[in-house]
Amino acid sequence: MSAPGTVRSDVAPLAVESVTLRFGGVTALSDVSFTVEPGAVHALIGPNGAGKSSCFNVISGLYRPTSGRVRLGEQDLTGTPPHRLAGLGVGRSFQNIALSPHSTVRDNVLLGRHPLTRGGFLAGGLRIGRRTEARHRARVEEICAFLGVADRLDSLVAALPYGVAKRVDIARALAVEPTVLLLDEPAAGLNATETAEMGVTIRDLADALGISVLLVEHDMGLVMGIADRVSVLDFGRLIADGPPEQVQADPEVVRAYLGVSE
Amino acid sequence: MSERVVTERSSVLVRLRTSWPSVAGVAVLLLVLLVFPVFAGVAYLKAGQYVLIGVVGAVGLTLLVGQAGQLSLAHPFFLLVGAVSYAVLAGDSGDSGDLVGLGLPPLLAVIGAVAICALVGLAFSPVSGRLRGIYLGVASLSLVFLGLYLGQSLDMLSGGTSTGRPPPTFDLFGFRFANSDPAPTILGVAIQKQQRLWYLFLVLAIVAYLLARGAVRSRVGRAWRAVRDNEAAATAMGVNVARAKAQAFTVSSAFAGLAGVMTALWLDLVKPDENEFIGTYSITVAISYLAMVLIGGLGSIPGAVAGAVLVNGLPQVLTLGATEFGWSIGTLSPVLISAFVYGAAIVLVVLFEPGGLAAIGRRLTTRQGDR
Numbered sequence: 001m002s003a004p005g006t007v008r009s010d011v012a013p014l015a016v017e018s019v020t021l022r023f024g025g026v027t028a029l030s031d032v033s034f035t036v037e038p039g040a041v042h043a044l045i046g047p048n049g050a051g052k053s054s055c056f057n058v059i060s061g062l063y064r065p066t067s068g069r070v071r072l073g074e075q076d077l078t079g080t081p082p083h084r085l086a087g088l089g090v091g092r093s094f095q096n097i098a099l100s101p102h103s104t105v106r107d108n109v110l111l112g113r114h115p116l117t118r119g120g121f122l123a124g125g126l127r128i129g130r131r132t133e134a135r136h137r138a139r140v141e142e143i144c145a146f147l148g149v150a151d152r153l154d155s156l157v158a159a160l161p162y163g164v165a166k167r168v169d170i171a172r173a174l175a176v177e178p179t180v181l182l183l184d185e186p187a188a189g190l191n192a193t194e195t196a197e198m199g200v201t202i203r204d205l206a207d208a209l210g211i212s213v214l215l216v217e218h219d220m221g222l223v224m225g226i227a228d229r230v231s232v233l234d235f236g237r238l239i240a241d242g243p244p245e246q247v248q249a250d251p252e253v254v255r256a257y258l259g260v261s262e
Numbered sequence: 263m264s265e266r267v268v269t270e271r272s273s274v275l276v277r278l279r280t281s282w283p284s285v286a287g288v289a290v291l292l293l294v295l296l297v298f299p300v301f302a303g304v305a306y307l308k309a310g311q312y313v314l315i316g317v318v319g320a321v322g323l324t325l326l327v328g329q330a331g332q333l334s335l336a337h338p339f340f341l342l343v344g345a346v347s348y349a350v351l352a353g354d355s356g357d358s359g360d361l362v363g364l365g366l367p368p369l370l371a372v373i374g375a376v377a378i379c380a381l382v383g384l385a386f387s388p389v390s391g392r393l394r395g396i397y398l399g400v401a402s403l404s405l406v407f408l409g410l411y412l413g414q415s416l417d418m419l420s421g422g423t424s425t426g427r428p429p430p431t432f433d434l435f436g437f438r439f440a441n442s443d444p445a446p447t448i449l450g451v452a453i454q455k456q457q458r459l460w461y462l463f464l465v466l467a468i469v470a471y472l473l474a475r476g477a478v479r480s481r482v483g484r485a486w487r488a489v490r491d492n493e494a495a496a497t498a499m500g501v502n503v504a505r506a507k508a509q510a511f512t513v514s515s516a517f518a519g520l521a522g523v524m525t526a527l528w529l530d531l532v533k534p535d536e537n538e539f540i541g542t543y544s545i546t547v548a549i550s551y552l553a554m555v556l557i558g559g560l561g562s563i564p565g566a567v568a569g570a571v572l573v574n575g576l577p578q579v580l581t582l583g584a585t586e587f588g589w590s591i592g593t594l595s596p597v598l599i600s601a602f603v604y605g606a607a608i609v610l611v612v613l614f615e616p617g618g619l620a621a622i623g624r625r626l627t628t629r630q631g632d633r
């Protein structure tokens with residue numbers, strides 16, 4: 001698998017700082033802090049309802065935290081409108097593939113170039129900027145090749161097997177040229193072989209491109225196999241944060257996952 | 263460098279070789295449209311002009327409904343705004359001096375009328391951006407009623423329901439779209455008012471088609487489809503959803519405005535409707551335009567053209583058949599028959615081919631393209 005481009009050196013740490021999120025009387029996240037180091041694969045895990053998705057939505061700007069903030073390097077992401085994040089280098093994929101089913105793979109991945117390009121109705125209608133467009137199309141082909149979906153560029157998404165669509169979703173997130181990639185359950189719905197392949201791809205993303213990856217995932221085998229660091233949430237609190245082997249041995253984590261009788 | 267030029271040139275050749283049937287088809291179609299006034303009489307020209315008005319309007323509506331996913335029944339309202347704006351901007355104060363007319367050059371007035379419609383569409387976008395589906399459809403329908411009311415009450419602009427007002431003759435750098443003596447000829451046929459309007463409408467329809475086609479294949483089209491399919495994903499990819507929706511409504515309104523100006527020139531009259539159901543700017547027209555984009559295939563630009571040919575063309579053809587050849591089916595009027603035909607076409611499309619005529623066309627040519 002060839003790497004699209006060189007290793008990035010401009011990747012900043014993504015810091016979640018004392019984030020608390022309340023919905024009415026329910027506290028979804030309580031004083032959560034962790035840092036995704038540049039170039040690292042960082043996993044966010046926890047039992048159902050632990051607040052993983054809420055945390056993800058705070059980072060990607062869909063929820064505004066009650067207190068605390070999220071920073072990417074010097075940039076405060078907390079007050080930023082969510083559509084600006086892509087332009088700041090935050091790419092995200094979705095748990096339930098959120099692609100346009102009746103458009104081609106190429107068209108879907110090209111959408112990721114939106115923050116990197118300009119031009120409205122008249123520019124498009126008058127076909128201004130065809131040359132730049134060609135450059136972006138070439139880049140999209142490179143990215144799809146990296147994800148192993150280059151042979152599907154002209155297929156409609158609706159016709160793709162689930163595992164391939166999942167990769168297209170990640171290709172689209174990569175098309176915004178992120179420094180931080182947020183992956184929401186990249187292995188959900190995949191079989192064992194596809195999950196293993198996905199693990200290799202995610203590891204490659206971090207190693208070959210130098211970008212950081214933050215993933216929410218249920219598959220423990222995948223997480224422990226590829227993550228440099230793991231943060232564990234339980235009932236909205238961060239109960240462990242460290243390298244996988246350390247987290248696995250943490251009695252709090254074992255209790256959260258298995259339950260322990262007093 | 264030179265190697266690259268060679269490969270680019272050869273790829274053009276390859277593309278030409280694979281696509282020559284469609285290139286030839288377009289060339290033949292253009293030729294037929296260009297010589298149409300030579301062999302067609304005025305009645306046929308009027309019918310053709312009416313189809314071209316439908317093309318401009320339907321292309322604009324399919325961008326909004328099909329590409330951006332916003333159901334709108336407000337198209338007739340923007341037709342009305344376009345028609346009245348043209349009459350006001352280019353017109354004079356009328357015989358009795360009770361009309362508002364700015365007397366601008368007609369070309370400027372057309373551009374102004376389109377711009378006014380775009381702005382009015384933009385003004386409605388806070389509503390269109392917040393509502394979806396049938397709720398937006400009903401909310402947009404209120405504009406048709408607003409247009410009816412304003413058209414009837416502001417008769418210094420619209421001319422009122424009894425007489426209306428004449429739209430100023432269009433003219434392009436001194437070339438008037440009216441009868442003249444002597445008239446220029448093509449192949450021995452005098453190019454008078456209706457022939458001139460045919461060519462004008464043909465150019466406008468082609469421009470509308472090419473603009474829409476280019477936009478759909480570009481950044482803005484991708485953003486619209488993303489917003490239509492999944493707003494959260496569109497946002498994550500950097501699309502400002504509210505802006506993209508407003509943009510689609512603005513563009514669609516501008517197309518409708520142009521169709522409105524064309525309607526005024528076609529009828530040679532700007533006159534507000536007397537009721538909301540029957541008339542040039544009525545609910546019936548809103549449904550006709552929706553029928554065009556549905557039958558053509560939602561979001562497809564060539565489909566919108568095909569839909570316009572069917573929905574606007576059929577009643578005209580049947581009327582011509584009745585007057586010129588004495589066709590008749592009992593007491594059914596051509597308009598009623600064509601309403602049945604396109605009603606049935608909608609049902610068939612929804613049941614058997616939700617992609618509409620565009621999908622059927624794609625299957626026939628077996629080429630996978632962008633919608």
